[in-house]
Amino acid sequence: MKQQKQVSLDRDLGLWSALSLVIGTIIGAGVFVRQSAVLDDAGSTTMGLLAWLAGGILTITAGLTIAEIASQMPETGGLYVYMEKIYGRIWGFLSGWMQIIIYGPAMIASLGAYLAILLSDFFGFPSRYNALIAIGTIILVGILNLFSNRYGATFAIITTLCKLVPVAALIIFGLFFGKQGALGQSISEVHQSAGNFGVAILATLFAFDGWILIANLGGEIKNPRKLLPQAITFGILAVLAIYLLVSYGVYRAIPAGKIHSMGTETIQVIATTAFGNIGGKILSIGIIISIVGCMNGKIMTFPRIMYAMAKRNQLPFSKTLAYLHPKSHTPIFSTIAELIIVAIMIIFSNADRLSELCIFTVYCFYVMAFVGVFLLRKRNPNQHRVFSTPFFPITPIIAIFGSLFVIVSEIASDLPGVLTSFIFVAVGVPVFYYETKKHGIVEAKNEDAPIEEDDDQSDSSSVKGQN
Known part of the structure; x- marks a missing residue:
C-alpha cells in the first residue's frame, strides 16, 4: 500500500477563534459555583473582590510571560514544546505526559x-444515568473535534457568546437592581471557620486555570507569533x-450572610x-452551555499535546497517534x-x-516555564522578539x-496528594x-534557543500513514 500523502495541520484559526477558545476554556462553572467559597475564605465582600482581582493579576502576569515564549515557539504542543x-x-x-x-x-x-x-436535574433523569450522560456528552463534543478545526473553533465562538448572556444578565441585575452594598459586608458567623485571603486567592486561581491551553494550537493559528500572545x-x-x-x-x-448559607446555589x-x-x-441552560464550551476547548487542545509527542516518537503507538486525517x-x-x-x-x-492532585504538578511546570523566559533571554540576547513581556523582569x-x-499551599494542605x-x-x-531507546533518539544535553520557523511552515512536517 502506498504511503499517505503529506498531511499537515490547518493553520486557519484567526484572532476571534483563538480569543473564544481562551475565554471559553477558562470560563466553565467556576465563576458560578465558587462565589461562596471565595467569600468565606476572604471573610468580607471587599476582600472577596480583592481576591478575584489578585488571582486575575497573577494569571495575567503568567499569561504575559508565556506569551513571550509562545511568540518564539509557535508550534503545536504548547507547554510541552516550551519545556522540551x-x-x-x-x-x-x-x-506532556502528565497533561x-x-x-x-x-x-x-x-x-x-x-x-x-x-x-439530570434539568430534565429529571435518575442519577444512576449520570455516568452515561457524562460519557455521551463528551463523545458528542469529541466527534465534533474529529472534523476540521474550523468546526471546533466555530462552536467555541458560539458557546462563548451564549455563555456571556447569563453572565451579562447577572451583572446587569446586580449593578442596577441589587440593593446591597457590594463593599464592606462581612461574614461574622464564619470568621472562626473561614480560611484566609491567601486561600481565597488560591480558589480564584483554579477558576482562572486553562488559559495556557490555546498554546497547544500554536501550529493551527494564523501568524501565531503575533496572534497567540494577543x-x-x-x-x-x-x-x-x-x-x-x-x-x-x-x-x-x-x-x-446569605451567600455563605446558599453555597454553590448562590x-x-x-x-x-x-x-x-x-x-x-x-x-x-447558560451554565450547561458554559461547561460544554469549556469542555470543547479542552477536547480540542489536549489531544494536540499527544499528537506533538507522537510526532517525536515518544509514546507507545506513536505512528497511529501522530496520524492526521487527510x-x-x-x-x-x-x-x-x-x-x-x-x-x-x-x-x-x-x-x-x-484533577486536584495534578494542580500541584502543573504549577511546578509553570514555574519552570516562567524561569525559562530569563534563560532564553540569556542564551539569545540579540534575538528579535515579536512580543516581549511588559515590565520585564517584574512581570x-x-x-x-x-x-x-x-505549590506551597498545595504541599501544606494536601501532602499525600502531592506525593501521589x-x-x-x-x-x-x-x-x-523505553521509547527513546526503541527509536534510537539521542537525548540532547541542552535544548538551546527556540528554533526560528516561518509562520506558514512551522509544524507542517509530514505525518505518514501506515503501510
Whole structure:
C-alpha cells in the first residue's frame, strides 16, 4: 500500500477563534459555583473582590510571560514544546505526559460529571444515568473535534457568546437592581471557620486555570507569533473583567450572610429571585452551555499535546497517534485515545480528585516555564522578539511567586496528594527512556534557543500513514 500523502495541520484559526477558545476554556462553572467559597475564605465582600482581582493579576502576569515564549515557539504542543526546548526532551516529555494521561482527561471528566448532574436535574433523569450522560456528552463534543478545526473553533465562538448572556444578565441585575452594598459586608458567623485571603486567592486561581491551553494550537493559528500572545493577553483580561463584574453583581444582589448559607446555589437563587423560575431554568441552560464550551476547548487542545509527542516518537503507538486525517487534517486517533482515557476515569475513578492532585504538578511546570523566559533571554540576547513581556523582569517574577504560592499551599494542605502526583509523573520516566531507546533518539544535553520557523511552515512536517 502506498504511503499517505503529506498531511499537515490547518493553520486557519484567526484572532476571534483563538480569543473564544481562551475565554471559553477558562470560563466553565467556576465563576458560578465558587462565589461562596471565595467569600468565606476572604471573610468580607471587599476582600472577596480583592481576591478575584489578585488571582486575575497573577494569571495575567503568567499569561504575559508565556506569551513571550509562545511568540518564539509557535508550534503545536504548547507547554510541552516550551519545556522540551528550554530544558531538554525529558522535561518536555514529563510535562506532556502528565497533561495527556492524568490532568487533561481528569479536567474533561470533571466537567462531564458536573454537566451530567445539571442535565439530570434539568430534565429529571435518575442519577444512576449520570455516568452515561457524562460519557455521551463528551463523545458528542469529541466527534465534533474529529472534523476540521474550523468546526471546533466555530462552536467555541458560539458557546462563548451564549455563555456571556447569563453572565451579562447577572451583572446587569446586580449593578442596577441589587440593593446591597457590594463593599464592606462581612461574614461574622464564619470568621472562626473561614480560611484566609491567601486561600481565597488560591480558589480564584483554579477558576482562572486553562488559559495556557490555546498554546497547544500554536501550529493551527494564523501568524501565531503575533496572534497567540494577543489571544492569551486579551482573553485573560476579558475573563478578569467578567469575574470582577459577576462577583460585584452577586455582592450587590444578595447579602454576604446569605451567600455563605446558599453555597454553590448562590447564582441559582439570584436568577430565581430576579427572573422567577423561568429565569432559574435559563441560567441553568447558560451554565450547561458554559461547561460544554469549556469542555470543547479542552477536547480540542489536549489531544494536540499527544499528537506533538507522537510526532517525536515518544509514546507507545506513536505512528497511529501522530496520524492526521487527510480531509479534516485533525489528529483523530489522539483525540479518540484521550476520550477513552476520559471515559475510563468517569467509570472507575473520582475525576475531581485526580484533577486536584495534578494542580500541584502543573504549577511546578509553570514555574519552570516562567524561569525559562530569563534563560532564553540569556542564551539569545540579540534575538528579535515579536512580543516581549511588559515590565520585564517584574512581570515574570510576580508569575513565579504566584505559582510558588500555589505549590506551597498545595504541599501544606494536601501532602499525600502531592506525593501521589509525583508518582503519576514518575511513571512517565521509564516510558520515555523505553521509547527513546526503541527509536534510537539521542537525548540532547541542552535544548538551546527556540528554533526560528516561518509562520506558514512551522509544524507542517509530514505525518505518514501506515503501510
